[in-house]
Amino acid sequence: MDALYELENVTQRYDGRVVLDIPRLVIAPGSITGLAGPNGGGKSTLLRLLAFLESPATGVVRYRGKPTLGREFALRGEVTYFPQEPYLLKRSVRANVGYGLLVRGAGAKDIRERVDTALAAVGLDPGRFAPRSWRQLSGGEVKRVALAARLALRPRVLLLDEPTANLDKDSAELVRRAVFAAREEHGTTLVISGHDQRWLDAVCDSKLKLREGGLAMSEATQGRETGKPGRMA
Ligand SMILES: Nc1ncnc2c1ncn2[C@@H]1O[C@H](COP(=O)(O)OP(=O)(O)OP(=O)(O)O)[C@@H](O)[C@H]1O
Ligand SMILES: [Mg+2]
Helix, strand or coil: CCCCEEEEEEEEEECCEEEEEEEEEEECCCCEEEEECCCCCCHHHHHHHHCCCCCCCEEEEEECCEECCCCCHHHHHCEEEECCCCCCCCCEHHHHHHHHHHHCCCCHHHHHHHHHHHHHHCCCCHHHHCCCECCCCCHHHHHHHHHHHHHCCCCCEEEEECCCCCCCHHHHHHHHHHHHHHHHHHCCEEEEECCCHHHHHHHCCEEEEEECCEEEEEEECCCCCCCCCCCCC
16 A cells, blocks of 8 residues: 655754654554654654644655645645644633534534534543533543544544543543544544553554654564564665
């Protein structure tokens, strides 16, 4: 299958310091890729590049066979980024989860259905949670509402930056199921960073480890043979 993303000699530099250096990385459509590695390793930086939120200092990010400019506003409709520290609009849960659909011109009925489905997917009963204010949520609920807002878009690509940080075990399990459902039902390709290796191993087809901006390791997960990920050249 053709690559969805192809990165070649991609580097990112902040304040003159190289924080990411990826000679080559290929991400297949429909795959779930984990990003592991220590704090400051470059996970969020790589996710922001894949989300077209910033341009690389050097190198090329090819998406669906075409070189991109880095910051690609046109692609943000199909590539959705869940930031490490998500925040909500100062509105109801329903308005938050439906916001992206509204700005994309979806109809009210469609929005309502998708919001309910997305809330249920992250374990929040729509009847109870949809009418609540953004203020009336716990930290873990805020995170799940923010995730539901991304799931509701049914994007082609979903980039999740530490979606299970601060979540309890049951919520992390719900996120795992929501990730699989996104792929099964909508063919979504996912790249997910995290520090919980067992969770990443259970969710991802393969896992990359970033250390000081470099790919320190790549392995197949889900109990497959390690060392042959087919993702790195
Ligand atoms: N806007 C910025 N300006 C300057 N340096 C930055 C900026 N964003 C990130 N960095 C630096 O880039 C490096 C990579 O950061 P990044 O956020 O990608 O790491 P990470 O792997 O996501 O870490 P964590 O596990 O803590 O989330 C770090 O050394 C960080 O200090
Ligand atoms: Mg990070």
